Amino acid sequence: MAEKQQRLVLSIIDFLKEAVDTEGTIKADDKESLEVAIQCIGEAFGVDPSDPIQVHRLSVKPATLPTIFDVFLKTREKVGAAASSSAPASQPKSLSAEDKAKAEKFKQSGNSLMSSKKYDDAIAEYTKAIDIEENAIYYSNRAAAYSSKGDHLSAVGDAERAIAIDAKFVKAYHRLGHAQYSLTDFSAAADAFERGLKLDPTNAGLKSGLENSKARIVPDDDDDDVPPPLEPTRDPSGPGAGLGGMADMLASLGRGAGGGGGGGGMPDIASMMNNPQMMAAAQQMMANGGLAQMMNNPAIANMMNRVQSGDMPSMEELMSDPGIQNLAQQFGGAR
Template sequence: MAEKQQRLVLSIIDFLKDSLDDIKADDKEGIEVAIQCIGEAFGVDPADEQQVARLSVKPATLPTIFDVFLKTREKVANNNTAQASSSASTSSQPKTTSAEDKAQAEKFKQTGNTQMSSKQYDQAIESYTQAIALDPTSAIYYSNRAAAYSSKGDHLSAVGDAEQAIAVDPKFVKAYHRLGHAQYSLTDFRAAADAFERGLKLDPTNAGLKSGLENANARIVPDDDDDDGPPPLTSDNGLSSSSARGAGGGGVPSMADMLAGLGGMGRGGGGGPDLASLMNNPQMMAMAQQMMANGGLANLMQNPAVANMMGRVQSGDMPSVEELMGDPTLRDIAQQFGGGMGRGA
């Protein structure tokens, strides 16, 4: 499941949980069941603190994200309406900002900068907004307001202003840094990396953009959809996991492969024979094939004595054949599934 989808699902679950107090008591049980079903369907567990920390978009919430969308759509619609009205009324070029308006806008910007220094972020936002109203062609005003929004934790609004600054002036490098910082704060590390990379194309030596890109790339988690899975596991003798499963299925290695792996480890610690030579015994091979065919291998691997032996082998404590055959349980198993092995030992 892609991480971006899980973030959305977690936001939906948080919204539903926060809404429980606002709905009728008769409907609460249905909402709680829906929360559980949605979480299970998308692999999101609200009780998993590590997963929540990785997927959460707080301080943003689903309602605030939706509110930004509505405001953006309304603003775009109003702009389109104004442009259409202007085109219908005159074919001349749009009215340019007067020198007087530009001068006044600069004063509002300076005021906003002073307020930012004093951490008066709301007042700074208002000052930059007034500057934008007088001169909407300045990318600096949008960029400064994005910084003010980020400083107060409203990173979604900062994203909107940074993108607007880029739309006004695509070569204004600082806007890409504002955008990358806001996206990083929202834990959308892929989007943050993209913003920093776009800025570096304009200013390849910008240290801030380089640092931001490195930090964003370090936090990116590959989506499950892009993961082709780990490479096939191989045993010490080079056999792939598909060869090691054998006809018994269920991921249990075949007896032939198991003995080959044991043989590759050399002689037993007790001075016993080289187990690899057992692979040359036709009777041993026939035993392994018979066990795979009748399901005995699966039962064998469930035996506690066998499990203990395999655990010792994996930890590097290689038992000798004499030691194995000295165990009554293992000896009985060997005699049951291949008398030749018991007698040979």
Template sequence: MSEKQQRLVYSIIEFLNQSIQDGTVKADDQESLEVAIQCIGEAFGVDPSNAEQVEKLSVKPATLQSIFDVFIKTRNKVASGSQASASASPSTGPTAEDKARAEKQKQTGNAQMSSKDYDAAIESYSKAIALDPTNPVYYSNRAAAHSSKGDHLSAVGDAEKAISVDPKFVKAYHRLGHAQYSLSDFKAAASAFERGLKLEPTNASMKSGLQNAKARISDDSKEASFPSTRSSPAGPAAGAGAGLAGMAGMAGMADMFRSMGGGGGGTPDLASMMNNPQIMAMAQQLAANGGLEALAQNPAVANMMNRMQSGGEMPSMGELMSDPSLADIVRGLGGMGGGMGGGQ
């Protein structure tokens, strides 16, 4: 038996004897406790009546009770400090490995978006979010995938989540505005575009989106005051026209042309043309006068615009020129562009 153990047993026996003397233990229980003290002492070889042993094993002036009180106070203090530190410290967040894996999932999702496998893209972006929920890009990309398959309500949720993760992530406001516009909530769309423009005042897509949303708000107000007698188009062509309107019309077409740039072999430099204020003014005036209505009812054109606005690949010049409606516009704009020059 070690001296350390005997010292602990002696302190326990001392505590029990003190409890008998100060009346802590009821008189009816004292005899039983005295028997227990004797058994404990014999089991550990501790005899409280042995003066030599008492001198060796005593911890006075400390007692078992005082030592225990110090332990309790220290433990509580340490626990309180740990809780305060935990609440003050930020969460660890995703590891570098998690972020790398999330990026791979995002790249997979982008490839699936290009091949129009939107459900698979949504799944890939969801995996990226699970690995790194602190990156607003993953929510924004998933919003684009939802919009591409027509689930604009889910797109709104993801765009708003991206904004909550990073309120300065401008692209999320465009995603939100586009989704709200497609849901015909033009006031909410305008609000989203305006919030985005506060962060990036020169963003052309955001400006065009805001302009179109405000125009629709104005149109709705006019229709409420003066109901239109013109019948609405029906069938797939009408759905395509509504979809094209939801893609911010001429604004989306301008973005599409800017992204493509000019072509060779006499093809007009569309990027330069769409940056020409006179041509843009003429095109917007044409849209305001209803001149784009027939074009808007072209399903092929609507599909191209929907793909572009939802984050998919841009249409090639060959694809544009293969459609008679767009080919006429491209040629006409080329004639108006005059000597602006071709692409590089």
């Protein structure tokens, strides 16, 4: 599931939960249905609003779904107004020297207010300048003011507008990248910084921003690449070492008996494997060639085939074979 989709889903869930919790927003009879819908939406997109780690990763706060939608409407109104203008977009509105000076004065005032950290007042001054002239610098400066007060979504809108006016204005790409990074949209931030670096390859701020953004990008398929668990392996120096097929047979017997005493009086094979005296006797058998002779016994081979196929023989069947009786007698003397 793409992280961008999950961010949108979490924003929708937050909006719906706020509607449920806010008195008078929806009818009381509809609250239960809305709560069920919230749960279904979260499950469908793999979003759990009760998981603090996931919420921290996906949240776009302080932005909310209503504020995002509000920015979209305002942007569409501006774009629509520009498109309906009879003058070609490439021809800026003719301004008198007096108007240009007035806009520049508003910009300077905004810069002074920014230095005093009076961000709302600075935004108001930049807006006055923009009302006189659609200037990339004015939009970029207002984007910086929005980011300084934590309204990074509005900063994105202004930075994009600055780039639309002057695609070669490098500082606007830095404003855009910073705002996207603050919204935790690290892929979009990296894209903005890269676009700026194409214009100014030596810009240290853009380089640093790009490195930081790339370091925070999490691939969408991280959760899908979990390797399957490895099969446990026997310690070559542990109990059963050097017994070859016999150790595997005993391990199979232990699994068939549930790892302990099984049906038909089956012995606890796990305990047998961990008994030093028992293993010493088995190793002695192998050294004397007795184990090899026993493994050539057709009855033993048949028993192992049955064990591997899941057909566990009873103790009576096992002990009725002379070869196994002999093995049992040798194990019996190793207590």
